[in-house]
Amino acid sequence: MTVPVPDQSKLLIVDDNPTNLGFLFEYLTKSGFKVLVALDGESAIEQVKYAQPDLILLDVMMPGVDGFTTCKRLKADPSTQDIPLIFMTALSDTVDKVQGFKIGAVDYITKPLQPEEVLCRIQTHLTLRNLQKQLITQNKTLFQLKEKEQQRALELEQTLIKLQQTQLQLIQSEKMSSLGRMVAGIAHEINNPLNFIYSNVSITKDYIKDLFHLIHSYQRNYSKPNAEIIAETEAIDLDFLESDLPKILNSMQVGAERICQIILLLRSFSHLDESDFKLTDIHQGINNTLFLLQHNFKPQSGRPAIRVIKDYSNLPKVWCYGGQLNQVFTNILTNAIEAIDQETERWKVANDSLAINPPKPVIRICTQVKDNTSVLVRIADNGSGMDDDVKRRLFDPFFTTKPVGSGTGLGLAISYQIIVERHKGQLQVNSKLGKGTEFFIEIPLSLTEDYKREMLDN
Structure with a gap:
């Protein structure tokens, strides 16, 4: 079932960056939308109350009232809580995205913005919104017609189930995509320095072994060191240092191996490198x-x-x-x-x-x-x-x-x-x-x- 997006759908863009506002305003206006703008959360809330846009694009990081707070206030107001809201942000952490979904957002767009992606997501959620409105109206009609429209009620129920399944798949896909990006980022950012540490620990062990061998040679050949060397040896507790330093290096090696295991487990958990x-x-x-x-x-x-x-x-x-x-x-x-x-x-x-x-x-x-x-x-x-x-x-x-x-x-x-x-x-x-x-x-x-x-x- 195809439901077209209504002509001249009204959008509200909320962003404290004039460049982003100008770019989105021009692009979405040319795409056939009526576009309203706001520079901060407080003025956005006021505009929503009297303008009642069909969809809101909301920046997260803004001075004063931020995007999350603005969203919570809009969702707490019965007159504005049903308006679809899409967050725009440079934040890519899964925790931030989950927080946005929990407080009522329907989608998340990561900056820098891609105009085609923005347009596609807007059209999708306007279509879903229009579907929901139609379902509400049709359900009221079905309630009045009762027995005459039982078959129609069954069809609408199936449509609603399909919509819910589509929403589940979208959220599931976003979660798994976020997990994949997270693991890829961990592997990229940690593997190189970790390999450097891991590969150099054994080399450092050999160097330290050679240095202590040299010290022992000096001790054997110069069995009567002067007072300065004796004082320095006692100050650094050379015997303890010789026994403890290899233990420290072994601990570092064990820790590096443990991090390698964790990264491998994360990769195995999400099956990023394999056919699913x-x-x-x-x-x-x-x-x-x-x-x-x-x-x-x-x-x-x-x-x-x-x-x-x-x-x-x-x-x-x-x-x-x-x-x-x-x-x-x-x-x-x-x-x-x-x-x-x-x-x-x-x-x-x-x-x-x-x-x-x-x-x-x-x-x-x-x-x-x-x-x-x-x-x-x-x-x-x-x-x-x-x-x-x-x-x-x-x-x-x-x-x-x-x-x-x-x-x-x-x-x-x-x-x-x-x-x-x-x-x-x-x-x-x-x-x-x-x-x-x-x-x-x-x-x-x-x-x-x-x-x-x-x-x-x-």
Whole structure:
């Protein structure tokens, strides 16, 4: 279904840089839009209230009221909260982008701006906005017509599902793209100096060994040094220096090796250097995910350290999207950690103190081959659990039990899409309120040759 962008759509550009404003104003005006401009957040908020633009392009870094604050104020006002807002910024950190999405932005454009990209994103989000308006109007009509328009209601529901799936894919693509850029940046910026350090440590060891050999030669041939040399030897504690300096160099070498391992794990985690759909070691993906989340398992604010129990069976490699499976493991493990934290807080309130040791948190990961047809991964926690109503809606897009601004509600919906739609598998959950939760991830071992070819071609 194609929905054209309305003629003379009204845009508001907010940027404290006159050059950017002039460039965008001229380009977008020639592209057929009615363009308004503002130099700061405060005047932008006033313009939005009376002009009601169809879309806002908002710079993040501005003096006074910055872009994030401006966005929050617009989203808090019922008269302006539905206007699509796209951030423009030179910031490229994933944390900044996620913050923008959390407070209500629909997209993110990184400076320097490319005019074709700006125009394409504007047209896309104006089209989505127009679709949403049409859906709202049509739903009202359907409510009035009731039984006469039941078939039409079903079609609109399918359209809405497709729109939500498209939004999920866009956000998923942006997340994975950001992760890829981050890892590539780490490799580029760290590898060269790290290789310099790593390769020179062994050379430095040899140099130091030679220097101490020379010192020992002097000590043997000049057994009675003068007072100045004796004083200097005692001042630097030569014997201790000789024994400790190799230890320091060994520690530096171990640290450099550890950094190399971390970079390799990050590359493996995101599968940047490999074809995505391939034979994959499921255990390696789980272990890499656990490694990247290990700081979350440590004791935190009254909660003991989380014990991770791994009960692995002998699994064959599986045809799958390794990077996407890693994201599923990340989403489920992150939810398990949050559920354990919630249970700890509930326990603290119920017991009114930490005098009694709280329950010991545990996450158990089991793998097995099921009926020789699929690989089953079970991830269980002893956290807060969930009631039947939450379980029914758990995989719905944008459903979340977290407070507003604390989460997007996309993690498990994306996980369901990855397992069920991309891998033709199953994702199920078993949970009781206050009794913990267990997720069942099932990936088929055999895929048809036609499906493999289709995935590899994509």
